[in-house]
Every structure is written in C-alpha cells, then in structure tokens.
Amino acid sequence: MINRKQLLLWGLLLLGSLKGFARPDEGMWLPMLLKQLNEADMQKKGMRLSAEDIYSINKSSLKDAIVQFGGGCTGEIISNQGLLLTNHHCGYGQIQSHSSVENDYLTNGFWAMNRDQEKPNPGLTATFIVRMEDVTKQILGDVPAGLPEAEREQRVQANIKKVQSQATAGTHYGAIIRPFFYGNEYYMYVTETFKDIRLVGAPPESIGKFGGDTDNWMWPRHTGDFSLFRIYAGPDNKPADYSPKNKPYTPKHHLPISLAGIKEGDFTMVFGFPGRTTEYLPSQAVREIVEISDPAKVKIRTVKLGLLDQDMKADPRVRIQYAAKYASVSNAHKKWIGEMRGLRKLDAVTKKQELEKQFAAWVNQETSRKNTYGQVLPQFEQNYAQLANGITLARDYFNEAVLGVELLSYAQGFSQLAGMIQQNAPEAEVQEQIRKLKAGAPGFFKNYNQPTDQKLFEALLQLYAQDVPPTFQPDAFKSQTQNYKGNWNAFTQEVYGKTSLSTPEKVQEVLSQKPSEILKRLAADPAVQLISSFVGTYRSQVLPTYTSLTDQNTLLNRTYLQGLREMQQNRKFYPDANSTLRVSFGQVDGYKPADGVQYEYYTTLEGIIEKEDPTIVDYYVPAKLKELYQKKDYGPYGVNGTMPVAFIASNHTTGGNSGSPVINAQGQLIGTNFDRNWEGTMSDIMYDPDRVRNISLDARYFLFIVDKFAGAGHLVKEMTLVGASSSAPAAMPKKAPAPAAKKKK
Structure with missing residues (x-):
C-alpha cells in the first residue's frame, strides 16, 4: 500500500517532470526526426x-x-542562380578583406552590378547537407560499458573514421559525425562543400550595422543585417576551386520570398546551424558560469574594447584593420553580460538544484539506479569545487588576457618553431613550419597595429598579474614584473622594442636564416620567451587538471542525461546544439522585459529616423535612406506608408543561427535571423518562453535596400517573390513602437 509520504514524493517527481517538458517554442530539433517528434506540434x-x-x-x-x-554562420539560397543571403556580420570579414581606405566597402557598401564585378573570397565555403543518418550502433556497438574514457574515445574515433570512409567512398562528399546527448547517440551528416563563393552585395555599415554595439543584443532593433554572396560551381554543377570559368550554382531548391509580411501569432521556423548550447548542465556548472567564468571574461574584454575603441576612432586605417576583431570581441562580451543577468533573474542555479533533488530521490528508489547513477551528483560537486579553486580563472585569463595580446598569440608559432629546432625535429617538418610562418606574415601584419597592441599588452597582462593566483603564473613572468617594480609601461617598451616579430620585414629576415641561427634569435626574443613561459605553465599547472576534470564531467553528464531521460520518459529531449543542422519553431510575439514595459513584435524605418544622432556613429543615417523615407518611396515592399525593418519571434536560437532563414507556414522566407534579445541570451543554458526572442531582419526591408536604396534591382529579378503587401496586418499600428533608448559609449 502506498503511504502518504510516497504519494508526496511521486507528486513532486511528476511536477518536476512536467516542469522539465520542452515547451513547443523551446528546442533545436534534428530535421530527420521531425516526423516522429515535432510535425504534429508544428502543424498545431x-x-x-x-x-x-x-x-x-x-x-x-x-x-x-x-x-x-x-x-x-548560416546562409540560404534565394535564387535559382546560387544567390546566397546571410547576415552582414557573417560576411563582415570578407567585406573588410576587400576594403581599403580608397575603396571602403565597410563604410560605403558594395554592389556588383554584373557577374564580372562579384569578388572571390579564398577560403570561404558553403556547405549543404545531403543527408543525415543515425549511426549510434556503428559507433558504439563494439564499445563495452565501463571502458575508461580515454580508451572509449579512442575506440569511438576509430569507428567514426571507418563509418565516414564508407559513407563517402567514391564520391566528392564529406561526412561529419557528431556526438549527441554527451555521447549517448551519434549522427552522421553527409555534406557537399562549395569553395568558390563570391561577394555580390553589402549595404553600408550605417545600414548593415545600424545601432552598432550600442544596440547589439537589444530590442527594439533597426539593423539591416544582411549581405549577399553567390555560389559558383564547375561545369557539372559540382564543387570546384575558384576559376573565372565557373558558373553560378543551380540549387535543388531555393526559398521563395514572401511579400505578405508577418503578424503577431504567425508560425515561424528557423532552419540553420546553431553553434553550441549546454541546456543539461548541473547546478555547479551554472554557478561557475555566473560567478567565475563570465565575470572574468567580461572584465578583460571591457578593458580591451575600451582601448580598441580609442585607437579606431583616432585613425581610419586602424578602424578598418580592427573592425572585424572589435565586432567579434564585443559580441561575446555583451552576450555574457546578458547571460549572467538572465540566469540570475531565472534563479537558474536553484532550478537546477530542484531537478537534482528530484533526480536523487528517483535514484534512491532502486539499488540498480544507485549503482548506475548514485555517484553522479556528488562527483559533480567535487569536480567543480576543484575547478573553482583557481583552475577556471587561470584558464579564462590565459585565453582572454594572454592570448588577447596579438604579439603573444602570434609568437606561439615561433615558439613552436624554436622547440622543433631545439628537439632536432626532422628537417622537413622544420622547413614546413618556417614556410607556414613566412606565408602567414603578410596576412597578420595587414590587420595589425603595434601601438594598439602595446596598449593591450600593458593593460591585459597587468590584469593577469592582479587576478590570477600566483600558483598558476609563470615564474619567469613573475620575476620580470618584479624587476620592473610595477612599471608596466617600461616592461611593455622593453618587449616590443627588442622583439623581432614587430614588422613583416624583421620576421622575414629571421626566418631566412639557417635553423641554428633562427633558434638563437628566437631564444633571445622577449616575446617568444614570454609566450613560452605562459604556455609552459599553462600546460603543466592548469591544462592537465582542467582536461582531466572536464573529461570526467563529460562522462558524468552522459550518465546524468541518460538517467534524466530514463526518469522523464514522456519528455521530448532535444540535443544540445553542436553546429549541426537543426530546426526550431515558434511564433511572432512581443514580450515584457521588465515591469511596466511591453515591446511590440516589429520595428519600422520610422524608428531609424527617430534614432538618428549625428554625434553617435552607431546612429548615422545615410542621406539616400532619409530621402526614401521622406518620399515614402518604398515600392512594393512597404505597408500602408510604413517600411518594416525587423521583427521578433519565440524561436530557440544561438550563435551559428546568424544568417538562418526565418520561414513561414508555407515554406517561404519572411526574414533572416541575426540576433537574440539581451534578456534572452541565457537561452544557451536555460530557455525562458516569456523572455527569449530571436531577432530577424524583415525580408521586405532587405528587398527594399537592394532595390530602392542600392539600385540593384537586377538581383531582385533573380528571386522568386510571392504574396502581396497591399494592406497592413490587423495588429500593425500605423506608428512604429518607440526605439530603444540611445546609449553613449
């Protein structure tokens, strides 16, 4: 007979299971499993x-x-001639690479008015998924339970290579096999990768980055975040290296673009390659993120961004050199701030602890469960306590502060060369490393400004010395800083004044000598000495413990997730994002970010005009755009005298979804995903349906900019436009919602 205490326990377990169910808007689902897991929910x-x-x-x-x-990033094909749409920030590096002070495509935009003007981008690829396959049995079938993690991984990797080889033999396809649910399952993606990708069009930064870092991760948003490329193929329509003779790729499918627009409650689907989420972390891991890792990284990047901003504003050449670097550093910096705030507001650690209490109660009901899962939670506690004892901090500071100095990061390759020569590595290997360093020098120095890097060196290494426990600092670094008695400027001048890695000419001069002379020069080089000491200490004092504990936690996560899936058998579990093709679905929807605040689901060009501020570079509005606004010259893309710009929906997205198509109920493109709201950045760890929103460029604004602003209507003619925009949706008010408050940097 079940007593009252047992009834209460089962009630708590049931409540926890219900709380754990993925809501319809939550999840990044595998395309091949939509039929069995999601089709019914999506159609509802x-x-x-x-x-x-x-x-x-x-x-x-x-x-x-x-x-x-x-x-x-993700991109989508929008014409039968291989035209590819993605975000401006995804194509930013390519736009920058073609830019100079004389031809500043970042500032002025770029539009190819014919195929001959489209610009090649060596190294850029576009990869299609040919098919997916569950290969769990092939990968784990001969892996016995209880095998030590290192041996298990070795066996798994051997099986992966075998399955990949069998899947692609005799074809031009590739194959990627990734673990899901921490290695409980494995799926293979057979791929086709194109290598000739050319830049077709990009709006000026004043459109493509409107709002800049001030509005990044924020809503309301008015950013025309798109760029256009084209995939080229060989005469057989298959991937080929760049050649002027290549032809535009003919796709199996391209997305038609809807002119009908969106309204609140509309179905939305995001289809793309989300990068990384960790939805099933234990409470200790979440606490580490909120209290140790994110705060450290934010502190370092705040200093770095301030110094970069000063130099970029002072010199147009430096602005172009560091534009892409600054954007990358800033993007994660602001995201981590929002992530910390969101996790605290959700009380995420407590919620995780509640689930763990339910898991422990479930485990303790049966001896077999105790044997399998009994040590998982106590071991998590022990491992994260060790990481919190300086290991996590030392790792983050090495990656963010030490390697955040470009000279030190660049010197790693020369330190490796010195080690190879000293250890009498085969001559062919030494010469190959020399060749790589010679070949890489022009690219490094093209986007390098030594005075800027010196400021970073002085500031970031001072932070490292102050914040990293002495146990994890190199002895050579500690003695050097003591010798300079806190005079960080003198220390900086000494390193940069004596290094041979400060100019491309000096680098080529060093590398042109025979190996024994190269070794002498590098052994005496202060930058090489410094990075060698940092790397040596990191590898001996930090990395072994970090790697060991991380490997243990991976195994524990695998076991824990296996147990959760056994405990909550009625729950639909979605795997964490891992840069593989996924589908998320939701609906167009506003939200309430704070008490007394309500955000609409869309923005318009009127908001851009309202935000204009000539004193803030993020809010500069091009004269041509203002002229189109004043004339209400929106063509077929406007709605009752307004020009839609962006909208939000409840799709679960993350990094890697940048550029993903937002698709309506009929399979038509209605927008391009480019961001999340700041209040929802914690969704990589914990999803909140009330506040998580993905931010997308309205397809009509993209068409308007290409056609009316850029005068590149020939590109629009390639596309398949469907629907009409003759009347405003019932929910769309005539006046745009108020813009986000302007922030001075």
Missing part, C-alpha cells in the same frame, strides 16, 4: 508543410536551400 502552431517538405533525401526540400556559411 499553424505550419502547412509536412516533415518531408522540410527534410527529405528522396526529393528536393527546404534543407537543400540551407548552407553552413564559412563554418560559423
């Missing part, structure tokens, strides 16, 4: 497609219009 929310319309290996489907762009 309004989708008119089938799962096979989204992902199919037997016919063309939406997946055939989605690419992984450059390895870190």
Whole structure:
C-alpha cells in the first residue's frame, strides 16, 4: 500500500517532470526526426508543410536551400542562380578583406552590378547537407560499458573514421559525425562543400550595422543585417576551386520570398546551424558560469574594447584593420553580460538544484539506479569545487588576457618553431613550419597595429598579474614584473622594442636564416620567451587538471542525461546544439522585459529616423535612406506608408543561427535571423518562453535596400517573390513602437 509520504514524493517527481517538458517554442530539433517528434506540434502552431517538405533525401526540400556559411554562420539560397543571403556580420570579414581606405566597402557598401564585378573570397565555403543518418550502433556497438574514457574515445574515433570512409567512398562528399546527448547517440551528416563563393552585395555599415554595439543584443532593433554572396560551381554543377570559368550554382531548391509580411501569432521556423548550447548542465556548472567564468571574461574584454575603441576612432586605417576583431570581441562580451543577468533573474542555479533533488530521490528508489547513477551528483560537486579553486580563472585569463595580446598569440608559432629546432625535429617538418610562418606574415601584419597592441599588452597582462593566483603564473613572468617594480609601461617598451616579430620585414629576415641561427634569435626574443613561459605553465599547472576534470564531467553528464531521460520518459529531449543542422519553431510575439514595459513584435524605418544622432556613429543615417523615407518611396515592399525593418519571434536560437532563414507556414522566407534579445541570451543554458526572442531582419526591408536604396534591382529579378503587401496586418499600428533608448559609449 502506498503511504502518504510516497504519494508526496511521486507528486513532486511528476511536477518536476512536467516542469522539465520542452515547451513547443523551446528546442533545436534534428530535421530527420521531425516526423516522429515535432510535425504534429508544428502543424498545431499553424505550419502547412509536412516533415518531408522540410527534410527529405528522396526529393528536393527546404534543407537543400540551407548552407553552413564559412563554418560559423548560416546562409540560404534565394535564387535559382546560387544567390546566397546571410547576415552582414557573417560576411563582415570578407567585406573588410576587400576594403581599403580608397575603396571602403565597410563604410560605403558594395554592389556588383554584373557577374564580372562579384569578388572571390579564398577560403570561404558553403556547405549543404545531403543527408543525415543515425549511426549510434556503428559507433558504439563494439564499445563495452565501463571502458575508461580515454580508451572509449579512442575506440569511438576509430569507428567514426571507418563509418565516414564508407559513407563517402567514391564520391566528392564529406561526412561529419557528431556526438549527441554527451555521447549517448551519434549522427552522421553527409555534406557537399562549395569553395568558390563570391561577394555580390553589402549595404553600408550605417545600414548593415545600424545601432552598432550600442544596440547589439537589444530590442527594439533597426539593423539591416544582411549581405549577399553567390555560389559558383564547375561545369557539372559540382564543387570546384575558384576559376573565372565557373558558373553560378543551380540549387535543388531555393526559398521563395514572401511579400505578405508577418503578424503577431504567425508560425515561424528557423532552419540553420546553431553553434553550441549546454541546456543539461548541473547546478555547479551554472554557478561557475555566473560567478567565475563570465565575470572574468567580461572584465578583460571591457578593458580591451575600451582601448580598441580609442585607437579606431583616432585613425581610419586602424578602424578598418580592427573592425572585424572589435565586432567579434564585443559580441561575446555583451552576450555574457546578458547571460549572467538572465540566469540570475531565472534563479537558474536553484532550478537546477530542484531537478537534482528530484533526480536523487528517483535514484534512491532502486539499488540498480544507485549503482548506475548514485555517484553522479556528488562527483559533480567535487569536480567543480576543484575547478573553482583557481583552475577556471587561470584558464579564462590565459585565453582572454594572454592570448588577447596579438604579439603573444602570434609568437606561439615561433615558439613552436624554436622547440622543433631545439628537439632536432626532422628537417622537413622544420622547413614546413618556417614556410607556414613566412606565408602567414603578410596576412597578420595587414590587420595589425603595434601601438594598439602595446596598449593591450600593458593593460591585459597587468590584469593577469592582479587576478590570477600566483600558483598558476609563470615564474619567469613573475620575476620580470618584479624587476620592473610595477612599471608596466617600461616592461611593455622593453618587449616590443627588442622583439623581432614587430614588422613583416624583421620576421622575414629571421626566418631566412639557417635553423641554428633562427633558434638563437628566437631564444633571445622577449616575446617568444614570454609566450613560452605562459604556455609552459599553462600546460603543466592548469591544462592537465582542467582536461582531466572536464573529461570526467563529460562522462558524468552522459550518465546524468541518460538517467534524466530514463526518469522523464514522456519528455521530448532535444540535443544540445553542436553546429549541426537543426530546426526550431515558434511564433511572432512581443514580450515584457521588465515591469511596466511591453515591446511590440516589429520595428519600422520610422524608428531609424527617430534614432538618428549625428554625434553617435552607431546612429548615422545615410542621406539616400532619409530621402526614401521622406518620399515614402518604398515600392512594393512597404505597408500602408510604413517600411518594416525587423521583427521578433519565440524561436530557440544561438550563435551559428546568424544568417538562418526565418520561414513561414508555407515554406517561404519572411526574414533572416541575426540576433537574440539581451534578456534572452541565457537561452544557451536555460530557455525562458516569456523572455527569449530571436531577432530577424524583415525580408521586405532587405528587398527594399537592394532595390530602392542600392539600385540593384537586377538581383531582385533573380528571386522568386510571392504574396502581396497591399494592406497592413490587423495588429500593425500605423506608428512604429518607440526605439530603444540611445546609449553613449
């Protein structure tokens, strides 16, 4: 007979299970499993497609219009001539690489008015997914339970290579096999990668980055965050290295673009390559993020961004050199701030602890569960306590402060060369390292300004000395700083004044000597000495413990997640993002970020005009855009005298989803995902349906800029436009919502 205490326990477990269910808007789902897991939910929310319309290996489907762009973003094919749409910030590095003070495409924008003007981008790729396959049995079938983690990983990697080879033999395809649920399952993605990707168009920064770092991660948003590229293929329509003879790629599918627009409650689907989430971390890991790791990284990057900003504003050449670097540093910096705030507001650590209490109660009900799962939570506690004892801090400061100095980061390759020569490595290997360093020098120095880097060196290493426990600091570094008695400027001048790595000419001069002479020069070089001491200490004092504990935690997470899935059998679990193709779905929806504040679901060009401030570079508005606004010259893209710019929805997204298409219920493009709201950045760790929103460029604003602003209507003619924008949605007011408050940097 079940007593009252047991009833209470089961009630708590049931409540915890219900709390743990992924809401319809939450999750990054595997395309091949949509039929069995998600199709019904998606159709209840309004989708008119089938799962096979989204992902199919037997016919063309939406997946055939989605690419992984450059390895870190997503792009979508929007014409039958290989035209590719992604974010401006995703194409930023390529736009910068073609820019100079004389031809400043960052500031002025770029538009190819014919195919001959489209600009090649060596090294840039676009990767399609040909098919997915569950290969868990092939990867884990001969891996016995209880095998030590290192041996298990060795066996798994051998199986992965075997399966990849079998899947791609005799084809031009590639194959990626990734672990899911911390290695409980494995899936293979067979890929087709194109290598000839050319820049077609990009708006000026005043449109593509409107709002800049001030508005980054914020809503309301008015950023025209897009750029256009084109995929080229060989005569057989297959991937080929760049050649003037290549032809525009003919895709299996391209996305039609809807002119009908959006209204609140509309179904939305984001299809792309989300980078990394960690939704199933234990409470100790979340506490480490909120209390140790994020605060340290934010502190370092705050200093770095301040110094970069000063020099970029003072010199146009430095601005171009460091534009992409600054954007990258700033993006994560602001995200971490929002993440900390969001996790604290959600009381995430407490929520995780509540789930762990339920898990412990469930484990203690049966001996077999105790044997399998009984040590998971206590071991988590022990491991994270060790990490909190300086290891995590030392690791973050090495990566952010030490390697945040470009001279030191660059010197790593020369330190490796010195080590190879000293250890009598084979001559061929030594010469190959010399060749790589020679070849890489022009690219490094093109975007390097020594006076700026000296400021970073002085400031960041001072932070390192102050904040990292002495146990984890190199003895050579400690003695050097003691010798200079706190005079960091003198220390900096000494290093930069004597290093041979400060100019491309000096680097080439050193590398042109015979190996024995190279070794003498590098052994006496203060930058090489310094990075060697940092790396040596990091590898001996920090990395072994960090790696060991991380490996243990990976195994514990695998076991913990296995137990959660066993405990909550009615729950639909989605795997953490790992840069593989995923689908998330939700709906167009506003939100309340704080008490007394309500945000609408869309913004318009009127908000751009309201935000204009000539004293703040982030809020500069081009004269041509103001002229179009004043004339209300919006063409077929406007709605009742307004020009939609951006909108928000409840899709679960993360980094890597930048550039992802936002698709409506009919499978048409309605927008391009480019950001999340600041209040929702904690969604990489814990999703909150009330506050998590993805921010997307309205497809109509993209078309308006290409056609009316840039005068590149020939590109619009390539696209398939559907629907009409003859009347405003019922929920769209005539006046745009108030813009975000302006912030002075």
